[in-house]
Amino acid sequence: MRLVLASTSPRRRELLSLLGLSFEVCPPTFVEQPIPGLSPLEQVARFALEKARSVARTCPEDLVLGSDTVIESNGRLLGKPRDLKEARAMLTSLAGRSHCVHTAVALCGQVRGIDVVEVATAMVYVKPDTGGAVERYLATGESLGKAGAYSIQGQGAELIEKINGDYTAVVGLPLQISARLLRAAGYPVVVDLEELYRRKPYPNWSRFTP
Numbered sequence: 001m002r003l004v005l006a007s008t009s010p011r012r013r014e015l016l017s018l019l020g021l022s023f024e025v026c027p028p029t030f031v032e033q034p035i036p037g038l039s040p041l042e043q044v045a046r047f048a049l050e051k052a053r054s055v056a057r058t059c060p061e062d063l064v065l066g067s068d069t070v071i072e073s074n075g076r077l078l079g080k081p082r083d084l085k086e087a088r089a090m091l092t093s094l095a096g097r098s099h100c101v102h103t104a105v106a107l108c109g110q111v112r113g114i115d116v117v118e119v120a121t122a123m124v125y126v127k128p129d130t131g132g133a134v135e136r137y138l139a140t141g142e143s144l145g146k147a148g149a150y151s152i153q154g155q156g157a158e159l160i161e162k163i164n165g166d167y168t169a170v171v172g173l174p175l176q177i178s179a180r181l182l183r184a185a186g187y188p189v190v191v192d193l194e195e196l197y198r199r200k201p202y203p204n205w206s207r208f209t210p
Contacts, residue, residue, distance in 0.1 A: 001061070001062065001063060001186075001187065002023075002024060002059070002061075002062040002063070003021060003022070003023040003024070003062070003063050003064075003065065003182070003187060004023065004024050004025070004026050004055055004059060004062050004063065004064045004065070005023050005024070005025050005026070005064075005065050005066075006026055006027070006028040006051045006052050006054065006055040006056075006064050006065065006066040007025065007027070007028070007051070007066065007067060008025075008027045008028075009067075009172055011153065011171055011172045011173070012067055012172050012173045013025060014202070015168055015171060015172065015173040015175060015202065016065070016173060016175075016178065018175060018191070018196060018201060018202065019175060019178065019179055019182075019189055019191050019196075020189075020190065020191045021182075021189065023065075026055045026058070026059070026064075028050075028051035028052070028054045028055050028066060029054040029055075030047075030050040030051045030053070030054040032047050032068070032079070034077060034079075040070050040071075040072040040075075040077045040100075040102055041072075041102055041119055041121075043070060043077060044068050044069065044070045044102045044103065044104040044119060045104045045106075045117045045119055047068035047070075047104065048066045048067050048068040048104035048105060048106040048117055049066065049104075049106040049108070049115070049117045050066075051066035051067070051068060051106065052064045052065065052066030052106040052107065052108040053066075053106075053108050053115070055108075056108040056109065056110050057110070060109075060110035060111050061109075061110075061111045062109065063107060063108075063109045063112075063114065063182070063185055063187055064107070064108045064109065065105065065106070065107055065178065065181075065182070066105075066106040066107075066108070067103060067104060067105050067106070067172065067173050067178075068103070068104050069101065069102065069103040069104075069147045069169075069172050070101075070102050070147055071094075071099055071100070071101055071102075071147050071148035072099060072100040072101075072102060073093060073094060073097070073099040073100075078090055078099075078147065078148050078149075079147055080144070080145055080146060080147055080149075081143060081144060081146075081149045083144070084138055084143065084144070086149075087138060087143035087144060087149035088134065088135075088138055088149075090143075090148055090149040091129075091134045091137065091138070091143070091148075091149050091150065091159070092129065092134060094126045094148065094150075095126055095127070095128055095129035095133075095134060095159075096126065096127070096128035096129065097125075097126060098123055098124065098125045098126070099123075099124055099126070099148070100121050100122070100123055100124075101121065101122045101123075101124055101147075101148070101165075101169060101170045102119055102120070102121050103119065103120050103121075103122075103169040103170075103172060103173065103174055104117055104118065104119045104120075105117065105118055105119075105120070105173065105174060105177045105178050105181060107181040107182065107185055109185065112185065114185050116181060116184075118177045118180075118181065120165070120166050120169035120174035120176075120177050121165060121169070122163050122164065122165025122166055122167070122169045122170050123163065123164040123165055124152075124160060124163050124170060125160070125161040125162050125163070125164075126159055126160060126161065127159055127160065127161045133158065133159060134159070137150070137155060137156060137158065137159060140154075140155050142154050142155055142156055143156075152167075152170050152171060152204060152208070153171050153202065153203045153204050153205075154203070154204075157204040157207060157208075160208070162208060163208045163209075167200070167202075167204075167205050167208050167209055168202070168205075171202065175193070175196070175197075176193060176197075179191070179193055197209075
């Protein structure tokens with residue numbers, strides 16, 4: 001039984017590798033288009049499921065893991081900025097406030113009748129924009145391609161005061177949920193999760209968790 005990651009994200013590949021699993025990568029064909037009326041939680045769960053389903057249709061005998069991340073600020077969904085102007089607006093709106101990061105993990109296997117999704121939510125507290133912090137960060141080029149216009153595992157960590165929740169969910173793939181879904185589907189995950197979360201072997205992980 002193969003495991004396939006339905007993602008083009010290098011961060012999700014890196015995180016999944018921390019579980020010590022052998023897997024292949026296949027880009028999903030699903031195009032993310034928000035549906036009016038869905039909450040951010042419903043939206044992110046749908047995105048993750050449809051990503052996984054789009055790959056599972058081409059390899060029905062395999063297990064396919066899909067994921068998606070959105071940011072919710074005051075009930076509003078923030079995705080990836082289209083350009084620096086939009087990134088600046090996002091970061092300015094988040095500065096000095098807290099917001100939720102929702103990351104969904106979906107697991108699909110057509111032959112086995114598996115089609116499940118779970119969402120992890122973390123609260124992120126952003127520092128006030130003092131001394132031109134937002135502009136300095138925009139100059140790094142990290143903002144583009146990141147939900148909410150920041151990368152907590154990169155230089156975007158300088159903008160963050162603290163988080164409440166699973167750090168790996170903020171990065172883009174909550175490992176505890178991923179391991180639980182895989183084990184429930186009969187896929188062996190032998191890594192010691194408690195030890196993994198003690199070691200925190202990923203950039204900036206130890207910075208935001210006790």
